[in-house]
Amino acid sequence: MPNITLPDGKQIKFDKPVSGFDICDKISKSLTKNALIMSVDGKQKDLSFNIETDSKVKIFTAKDKEGLETIRHDTAHIMAMAVQELYPGTQVTIGPVIENGFFYDFARKDPFTDDDLKKIEKRMSEIIDKDVKTRREVWDRDKAIGHFKKIGEKYKAEIIESIPKNEELSIYHHGDTWHDLCRGPHLVSSGKIGKAFKLTKVSGAYWRGDSDNEMLQRIYGTAWSSQKELDDYLKRIEEAEKRDHRKLGKEMDLFHFREESPGSVFWHERGWSLFQKLVDYMRYRQKKAGYKEINTPEILDRSLWEKSGHWEKFGEHMYTSTTPDEKIFAIKPMNCPGCVQVFNQGLKSYRDLPLKMSEFGKVHRYEPSGALHGLMRVRAFTQDDAHIFCTEDQITSESLTVTNLILNIYKDLGFNNVILKYSDRPDVRVGEDQVWDKSEAALLEAVKATKLEYSINKGEGAFYGPKIEFVLRDAIGRDWQCGTLQVDLNLPERLGATYVDKDGSKKIPVMLHRALFGSLERFIGILIENYAGKLPFWISPLQVVVIPISDDFDEYAKKVSEKLNDSDINSIVDLKNHNLNYKIREHSLSKIPVLLICGKKEVDSNSVTIRKLDNNKQETMKLEKFLEQYTALSKVPSN
RNA sequence: GCCCUUGUAGCUCAGCUGGUAGAGCAAUUGAUUUGUAAUCAAUAGGUCCGCGGUUCGAAUCCGUGCGGGGGCACCA
Numbered sequence: 001m002p003n004i005t006l007p008d009g010k011q012i013k014f015d016k017p018v019s020g021f022d023i024c025d026k027i028s029k030s031l032t033k034n035a036l037i038m039s040v041d042g043k044q045k046d047l048s049f050n051i052e053t054d055s056k057v058k059i060f061t062a063k064d065k066e067g068l069e070t071i072r073h074d075t076a077h078i079m080a081m082a083v084q085e086l087y088p089g090t091q092v093t094i095g096p097v098i099e100n101g102f103f104y105d106f107a108r109k110d111p112f113t114d115d116d117l118k119k120i121e122k123r124m125s126e127i128i129d130k131d132v133k134t135r136r137e138v139w140d141r142d143k144a145i146g147h148f149k150k151i152g153e154k155y156k157a158e159i160i161e162s163i164p165k166n167e168e169l170s171i172y173h174h175g176d177t178w179h180d181l182c183r184g185p186h187l188v189s190s191g192k193i194g195k196a197f198k199l200t201k202v203s204g205a206y207w208r209g210d211s212d213n214e215m216l217q218r219i220y221g222t223a224w225s226s227q228k229e230l231d232d233y234l235k236r237i238e239e240a241e242k243r244d245h246r247k248l249g250k251e252m253d254l255f256h257f258r259e260e261s262p263g264s265v266f267w268h269e270r271g272w273s274l275f276q277k278l279v280d281y282m283r284y285r286q287k288k289a290g291y292k293e294i295n296t297p298e299i300l301d302r303s304l305w306e307k308s309g310h311w312e313k314f315g316e317h318m319y320t321s322t323t324p325d326e327k328i329f330a331i332k333p334m335n336c337p338g339c340v341q342v343f344n345q346g347l348k349s350y351r352d353l354p355l356k357m358s359e360f361g362k363v364h365r366y367e368p369s370g371a372l373h374g375l376m377r378v379r380a381f382t383q384d385d386a387h388i389f390c391t392e393d394q395i396t397s398e399s400l401t402v403t404n405l406i407l408n409i410y411k412d413l414g415f416n417n418v419i420l421k422y423s424d425r426p427d428v429r430v431g432e433d434q435v436w437d438k439s440e441a442a443l444l445e446a447v448k449a450t451k452l453e454y455s456i457n458k459g460e461g462a463f464y465g466p467k468i469e470f471v472l473r474d475a476i477g478r479d480w481q482c483g484t485l486q487v488d489l490n491l492p493e494r495l496g497a498t499y500v501d502k503d504g505s506k507k508i509p510v511m512l513h514r515a516l517f518g519s520l521e522r523f524i525g526i527l528i529e530n531y532a533g534k535l536p537f538w539i540s541p542l543q544v545v546v547i548p549i550s551d552d553f554d555e556y557a558k559k560v561s562e563k564l565n566d567s568d569i570n571s572i573v574d575l576k577n578h579n580l581n582y583k584i585r586e587h588s589l590s591k592i593p594v595l596l597i598c599g600k601k602e603v604d605s606n607s608v609t610i611r612k613l614d615n616n617k618q619e620t621m622k623l624e625k626f627l628e629q630y631t632a633l634s635k636v637p638s639n
Numbered sequence: 640g641c642c643c644u645u646g647u648a649g650c651u652c653a654g655c656u657g658g659u660a661g662a663g664c665a666a667u668u669g670a671u672u673u674g675u676a677a678u679c680a681a682u683a684g685g686u687c688c689g690c691g692g693u694u695c696g697a698a699u700c701c702g703u704g705c706g707g708g709g710g711c712a713c714c715a
């Protein structure tokens with residue numbers, strides 16, 4: 001008879017098979033009330049599951065991740081039930097739990113509207129009020145397939161057909177009228193879901209995630225264990241929207257997009273200044289790290305891209321150009337072939353290795369229209385690119401050096417939380433498998449040596465080599481992919497790169513591709529969202545606006561601004577005929593970090609009154625002292 | 640690229656079931672000379688995204704193209 005071990009080590013003996021409810025009863029009344037599901041020897045089960053042998057059992061409530069996920073899963077089921085009640089003929093497909101919620105994909109001719117979502121929510125609410133009971137059944141595979149085919153659920157039937165034959169098929173009934181194939185576990189009844197849910201959006205989604213398949217309609221929802229958690233979540237979404245770099249970019253007068261060139265940025269003075277500051281900073285850091293900066297053509301003859309393999313493997317993303325004499329050129333989508341040509345010019349010795357060549361190269365890629373998204377995904381972008389030519393023995397150590405540089409630079413820009421993604425060979429690739437074996441092993445060794453958290457992405461490497469990607473977490477917990485490091489044992493050979501080794505023979509170097517910001521454009525988008533537009537002083541494009549209280553003080557204000565600019569603090573004077581309040585509001589909205597107010601008091605004492613963004617505390621300071629303090633703040637961080 | 644949705648003044652938006660456009664802010668001009676998040680007034684500003692169609696008549700309805708947004712697929 002079962003001997004149940006609880007997580008705290010406590011054991012309870014039963015003299016007959018027990019369900020989760022029986023166990024809860026033995027522990028406390030409140031647990032019986034709050035329990036949602038349980039795990040038996042690490043496997044999640046319905047509370048009604050009967051345990052017959054000695055087991056380790058853990059009970060989950062809404063406070064546990066497992067409990068909350070079950071609430072979301074049940075909400076998805078109840079949504080599907082509501083949809084099928086309201087819209088007969090709609091087929092169900094899959095409905096998993098995702099971060100913060102769930103979705104369910106449906107096959108239906110007419111599109112779901114926002115109005116439909118409200119109706120569905122209302123029906124869900126009614127089903128929850130009815131507190132319909134959940135019942136699990138195990139079905140025979142052929143019976144299940146036949147059944148779902150008969151009731152017109154061809155997608156469900158297809159799912160069952162793809163489940164391995166030895167797996168148990170469970171059907172969950174919710175009430176007497178609706179059922180779905182599901183692995184479970186589920187709550188005991190719909191009332192346990194509560195009312196802290198909301199359907200958020202409807203979108204298209206391919207059946208089985210394959211763009212060759214038909215498109216289904218996906219309804220997304222979110223569900224929580226309390227109304228407060230739901231409200232908090234909705235508030236977080238709202239906060240994230242306020243940080244949207246497209247909105248802030250407009251307000252801060254940084255850049256804009258227009259129809260004539262979708263996915264390409266029109267940088268305004270302030271945005272371009274920010275861009276240049278990042279480039280200057282990166283130049284400074286790379287020079288210190290031993291990189292040599294080069295620059296290569298944006299347009300290169302087709303033959304080079306054929307040799308490099310881009311024409312074949314990357315062609316659908318490439319812009320091409322035909323000249324009046326009918327030669328075909330490609331606008332570079334990557335900087336690597338050009339860089340290799342610089343390496344190829346003249347003889348290189350093993351003594352030159354590792355040779356680090358950097359390039360702020362602007363590349364163009366024809367991205368699918370649906371992928372474009374502000375600065376985050378564009379068709380023309382600038383990479384802070386570099387290629388390191390080295391020997392196979394140097395791969396691991398050079399990769400580590402790059403990683404340390406990246407982490408250091410991210411820190412300067414306010415990002416301390418970085419994880420790695422390691423990707424190995426993709427299906428579409430160039431090069432022999434043994435070559436891939438070598439480069440994958442060397443890179444993975446470097447990944448492990450960083451001791452950072454990493455994940456492995458199978459088959460997602462570049463077509464010429466495995467890669468690591470650097471993902472940073474921003475101020476509100478979102479992950480952004482930025483830097484990348486790729487090992488390449490293929491391109492140097494294809495493009496005929498060699499160096500003279502100790503013994504006088506010619507050898508093929510290994511090439512490491514790396515970018516730290518990845519795309520300057522995207523990185524600026526990330527910076528804006530991370531700081532909600534309130535950039536650190538040193539990187540702010542316009543750092544100070546000097547505001548005279550009235551036009552009696554215009555001359556003094558101009559003098560102050562000139563002195564700031566002489567000290568490399570970027571400033572302007574606001575001489576417009578508006579009052580102080582107006583000007584403070586206007587410049588605060590465009591996220592100027594420091595406003596300097598000048599009136600009689602300041603003129604008389606040769607000082608300025610400082611008004612920082614989001615801080616209406618005022619501080620009056622001698623102009624000389626301000627210059628000294630803020631010139632220091634304006635410098636690139638050095639560590 | 641695919642599904643849904645959307646496109647009106649520099650910006651944010653209103654314009655019901657078809658009758659040739661309206662607000663606030665911004666701009667310009669004038670008044671005001673201001674001490675920490677919007678001073679007042681006047682003026683000017685629009686091939687209602689493009690192209691076709693229906694209609695006596697289209698910002699409004701239909702088709703199509705382009706752009707934006709949310710997803711999917713793709714990806715820095």
